[in-house]
Amino acid sequence: MAKKVLLGMSGGVDSTVSAVLLQREGYEVTGVYMKLHDNESYHEENFHRVQVVADYLSIKVYFHDLSKAFKQDVYDYFVEGYRAGITPNPCVMCNRTIKFGAMIDFADSLGIPYVATGHYLQKKDDFIYKAEDETKDQSYFLAEVHKEVLPRLIFPLGEWRKEDVKAFAAEIAPLKQFATQKESSEICFVENDYTEILQKHMDIDHEGEVLNTEGEVVGKHKGYMHYTIGKRRGFSVNGAHDPHYVKSLDPESNRIVVGKHEELSEQEFGIAQINLFEPMHNFRCEVKVRYRTHAIPAHVTIEEDTGWVVLDEPVFGLAKGQFAVFYEGEKLLGGGVIV
Numbered sequence: 001m002a003k004k005v006l007l008g009m010s011g012g013v014d015s016t017v018s019a020v021l022l023q024r025e026g027y028e029v030t031g032v033y034m035k036l037h038d039n040e041s042y043h044e045e046n047f048h049r050v051q052v053v054a055d056y057l058s059i060k061v062y063f064h065d066l067s068k069a070f071k072q073d074v075y076d077y078f079v080e081g082y083r084a085g086i087t088p089n090p091c092v093m094c095n096r097t098i099k100f101g102a103m104i105d106f107a108d109s110l111g112i113p114y115v116a117t118g119h120y121l122q123k124k125d126d127f128i129y130k131a132e133d134e135t136k137d138q139s140y141f142l143a144e145v146h147k148e149v150l151p152r153l154i155f156p157l158g159e160w161r162k163e164d165v166k167a168f169a170a171e172i173a174p175l176k177q178f179a180t181q182k183e184s185s186e187i188c189f190v191e192n193d194y195t196e197i198l199q200k201h202m203d204i205d206h207e208g209e210v211l212n213t214e215g216e217v218v219g220k221h222k223g224y225m226h227y228t229i230g231k232r233r234g235f236s237v238n239g240a241h242d243p244h245y246v247k248s249l250d251p252e253s254n255r256i257v258v259g260k261h262e263e264l265s266e267q268e269f270g271i272a273q274i275n276l277f278e279p280m281h282n283f284r285c286e287v288k289v290r291y292r293t294h295a296i297p298a299h300v301t302i303e304e305d306t307g308w309v310v311l312d313e314p315v316f317g318l319a320k321g322q323f324a325v326f327y328e329g330e331k332l333l334g335g336g337v338i339v
Contacts, residue, residue, distance in 0.1 A: 002028040005114040005154060006107040008099060009033050009053065009061065011046030013178040014118030014157060016053050017165050020172070021156040022116060023057055030112060031061035032103065036070040036094075037189045049178070056174045066102050073097040075189060079201055082194065085249035086321030087228050089141075089291075090187055096144040096275075104149050114152055121332075122158030126151045127277060128332040133161040140291045143325040143335030147277045198225055208254035210235050213247065213263050221256050224249045230264065230317025245317065266318040271307045271336030276326075278333070285326045285333055289315050295327050307336055 005022055009015045009031040022029050033050045035043050047063055054061040074094045081088030099117060107115050120131035121139040127150065131137040157165060170179035190197060198204050204226060210219035219236035221227065226234055231246045237258060244258040281302045286295035287309060297312040309324055318338060325335035 002026055003114060004028045004030065004112045005116050006030050006032055006103065006110065006112045008103055008115070008117045009050045010118070010184070011049030012118070012184055013166055013169050013181065014120075016049075016118075016175055016178045017160075017169055018116060018118040018156040019053055019057055019059070020168075020175070022154070023059070025156075027114070027154075029057065029059045030110065031059055032064050032106060033061065034098065034103065035063065035065045035067050036098065037067060037075065039189075052174065053178075056172075062106075064103075064106055066098055069102050070094070070098055073101075078187075078194075079198060081321050082198055082225050083202065083251065085224060085251040087319040088321050089323055090189075091141045092144050092323050095141050096146070100142070100145045100149050100153065104152065107152075114154055115149075116154040116156060118157055119155050120157050120160075120162075121155050122330075123150070123153055123155055128153075129158075130327070130330045130332070131157070132159045136162050139327075139332045140288055140323070140325045143323055143332060144273070144275045147275075147334075150277065195226060206254055208256070210237060211255055211257045212237075212244075213257060213259045218258075224251055224254050224256055227256055229319040261316065264317050265314040266316075267311045267314040269309055269318055269324070270339045271309060271324050272305065272339045274302060274305055274307055274334070274336035276302070276334035280333070285328055287311065288325045288327070289318055289338065290322055300326060306339075 005027045007019055007029055019029055031050060031054055033047050050061055074090050077093055078088050078090045104115055119138045120133055120136040122129040122131060128139055128142055130139050166179040169175045195204060204223045206223045208221050208224060209217045210221050212218045218238050221235035227246045227249060229246055232243050237244045242260050244260060245264050246256055247259045247264050248257045283300055285298060285300060287298040288295045299310045301308045320338050322338050323335045324338050326333035
């Protein structure tokens with residue numbers, strides 16, 4: 001009997017090729033398109049594309065409305081994070097609560113043991129490893145996934161390069177259209193800039209004071225929610241000759257603190273909301289402090305649900321709310337939120 005797998009399908013080339021590969025490997029594939037937000041034309045277009053694939057492969061596909069759970073666990077977390085002056089990572093939370101949370105529950109309701117996605121990462125011996133194509137590697141975003149679900153996950157694209165995925169789709173006549181579509185945005189509900197989302201829920205345009213690291217008022221800004229750590233434009237610094245960057249935000253006073261590049265250097269920081277795939281308390285590893293950064297060797301100490309990270313070399317613009325993600329070579333160990 002063929003092994004059953006529930007595949008998350010977005011209407012993009014990655015999940016489309018994943019469906020073909022899984023079926024060719026002998027899996028009985030069922031597709032699910034997850035409605036996560038309220039852009040109806042977006043969903044209509046993408047679900048139509050999913051149905052094209054489903055018809056070609058003769059598989060059943062479900063339209064699963066998870067917009068309520070997504071709003072609560074991901075969208076509201078995103079908005080409230082910026083309100084609180086931190087830099088949230090909605091993709092990490094979506095993978096934990098929706099793609100490998102609610103989708104697992106949906107698979108259970110259908111009696112399907114395995115769940116697959118078009119993520120670029122590998123799984124070996126029930127652990128997650130970086131993708132073969134490190135330029136597309138998405139392992140960072142799975143650092144908070146519940147370890148109990150790992151044995152059930154399948155990632156067909158772990159050893160593929162993006163250009164090969166597109167070339168594969170281009171060779172299948174009914175699926176050729178998927179090879180040429182543009183890449184989806186990193187945050188699915190943000191079309192251009194995160195502030196466009198915030199403006200729907202609050203007034204973010206309140207002029208405030210810019211302080212230097214000595215606590216002196218040196219300029220003006222247009223409202224603290226317009227700024228993230230490391231940003232260097234959109235505020236004034238009186239008499240400055242060198243570039244200044246946002247070092248910290250104070251939501252209560254609507255102030256931002258700025259400094260020169262060297263003043264944003266950090267080498268130690270705390271973490272919370274820790275998720276590890278095997279028990280560890282005092283260990284060496286490599287740490288990524290943002291998705292688009294290289295991993296830095298570090299020493300990590302964990303005590304219950306908090307921890308402390310000491311990097312071997314400093315990083316620039318460390319942001320509270322982002323995730324510190326731990327690796328042992330290519331292997332994903334887990335992570336925690338920077339506090």
